[in-house]
Amino acid sequence: MRKSTRESNDVRGFVAIGASLGGSDALRVLLSGLPENFPAPVGVVLHRDREGGALLTEYLRKDCPLEVREAEDKTPIAPGIIYIAPANYHLLVEKNHFALSTEAPVNHARPAIDVFFESVAEAFGKYAAGALLTGNSDDGARGLTAIKRYGGMTVVQSPETALASRMPSAALADAEIDRVLPLDEIAPFLAETFTSRK
Template identity: 40%
Template sequence: MNHDIVVVGTSAGGVNALQTLCSGLPKDLPSSVFITIHTGPDAPGYLAEILARMCPLPVVYAGLREEIQTGKVYLARSNLHLIVKRGQVISRFLAKENGTRPAIDPMFRSAAQSYGRRVIGVVLTGNLDDGTAGLGIIKDEGGIAIVQDPNDAVFNSMPLNAIKFVKVDHVVPLSDMAPLLVDLVRREVKSEGLPESPVTEQSERLFTCPGCGGPMHEYLNHNALWYKCQVGHRFTPEAMMEKQNDDIEERMWNLLALLRQKAELNRTMASDARCSREGTPVHPDYFETQAREAQKAAATMEALLEERGQTLFPGPPEKTASKLEEMRRERNERPESRA
């Protein structure tokens, strides 16, 4: 046996990285290559065509279920996880992991569990830490772990986390990645025993799943933490924190919209109370007071959002102001925020 299963995970900056990697693979590569890159659910699906222009191997999007062919590159489909099973590549609509679908960890994990030491796992440029837990499982099963040199990556969070928590075998710049893979896939799989897998521990602490609101348990492997809920959502710590930050910001925008609506409604009611010939049981001043308090609270919330924007988008004031205006415009265009 040789290392005939190569799984590659990437995110931000990944399209250019994959172009460089795939262009260096020979047409007689005795291995199948599986790639997951983070994409949105409405991604146009041009990546296979882009990579096929420069890759000597055929590049296709993985089918719902098809036999694996040696010398072929399979891409994860938009909004579906790519799962590697014995002899088959499967696209499945499973729970999101690390807030995304497709995610890298389920591909790494399934390949390791199906093919063991025959697997080579590759982590390229990207944000946060998707792929770290899966790369650890590849190592547990005796496979090879390769990470792009963080100094060479456009976005280095994924490579840095993989190196931090997994005992990787090779850290190389992108230009050396294809030659290294060509060398490794032609080598025979080592026959010595597998390394002792660390015990996966479940803590007593419970967290709320950002995906569904259900309880999540904390797991530990290779000193790396991840969280899993009962329906299958999985998050690494960085991905979970990112999702929580997004949820907090969304609720802040919703609260700002509600406060503005409350202020406007109270101003309308004050005006109606003044114009009423028969009088009203509540004096117009009451509504005016409510409107001022709501407007004051809205101003405080807007200031908090601006402060958050300064943190998220540091730089020249005009650039930050432009980004904040873009955020406000996007938020105001959402149907739920309209009065």
Template identity: 40%
Template sequence: MAERRIRVLNAPPKDAPSFERLEKPPTRNRNVIVIGASAGGVEPLKQLVGDLPPDLMAAVFVVLHVGPTSYLPEILHHAASLPAWKAENGAKFEAGNIYVAPPGFHLLLHDDHMMLRRGPRENLARPSIDPLFRSAALSYGARVVGVLLSGALSDGTAGLRAVKAVGGLAVLQHPKDAAVPDMVKSALRYVEIDHCVPAAELGGMLGRLAAEPAGETLPAPPGIRLEAAIAAQEHSTMKDEDRLGQLSVFTCPECHGPLWEIEDGDMLRYRCHTGHAFTSEAMMEAQSAEADEILWSLLRAHQQRAEFTRRMAERETKRDRSELAKQLRERAKEYAADAEVIERILESRRTTAASNDAIEEQGAGK
């Protein structure tokens, strides 16, 4: 068991079976499996990898929204019969292995190796699911199986659309089986899904799909290529990104630059000149967080102004400057009243958010 734990932290052994040697030209199997998960995604991930066959003829890549520290490679390594590794920049990958995006980096695929990039966050996350799915779609076309598991908001939907656009397969954890079903519900709205099953069925299904020959790879739309290049930090000019959509009236919640509005089928997305990307759901979440930050800042400012003015009034009272002290006290009351208004707004936002969460939980339970 100790030997297996050590292997997680190092590159795959040189004698590992070659990814290309496992190809059987001219027929190629679906040998690239990309998986995205967020809130509530660890348990279905463990279930999935634990059910993968030990002779899986595919490489598996995982993105989970994480903080600055992650033990996911070790967790999956012990849950699966396949070895799990932390993805390394420039490293080649092999069939029969699981590779996990490290914190703070987008995981991208190109030819037979992995790339890690500290590009702009997409859908408020880095690593983000969409960049992995897009890069896999561009490099491997119909050989890709994209999988979305439990998670909040809608990261992964645009990436899954890219996988489908080139002839790959789209697989979901069933929303009734997901602890947080937002991501899979978003994919169901905007993507033509091939399979939607509980987590307990995913591992066996992926094993069977990986053994099947892939279909025909379709040409990738230019927008997918451009967005993949942005994630890889190969393009960073406003002229290039303007081709993605129309310039909108909105500004980026992350860098406050202009946003381009992208119509991706029925789905509406946004991207700024820096490269930050948002689905409409992620955009609303980011705007809400920005509004809260502004309100809390205003509340602190008004509270401090009220307190400072009160102290100045006391000081003037001690100096027998009663008229000035009266004016300062009146001004302090105005600042305090402003602070109370902001507090009521924040309380109203908290109540609304709690009510919306309760409605969503009821809907998920149906």
């Protein structure tokens, strides 16, 4: 039988979220809408100032029923936990843990959404879901394309509900998108998709 590098991966799904301008408020809406029993790990890349520190994690923790923590190098990926990319590092995923990189910014951003989404696509294949929210950037479209190419699912915040519509619009123009949803419907959709496992 063919050896699969994914066999040892207990975590079957992964939700990757990317946001830029207006993202901290949008993320708070999305993350607080996820149910307590959400069964997949969630990784979040938000473009932000490198001095952001732990403030963002604190902010997102409020109202969120799930555990929110900053990802560090080699942090194991566990279901039902929300991991925030640290400022000034690219966030990537390996088979069952996170990895960081200080390589040059991509799309003027570090962390970059494309870098994160592409690694999620490769590690989780058809079990990956990518959601792209508000932003005044072109980051994320390539990443969603990769998630789609490896059989995953793509969701974009409807541009008219986004504080900055450029990022979701760019993704709609360049990538194959499964669902375009208003911000407040993204969490229920992800919950339905990931919790109704038989």
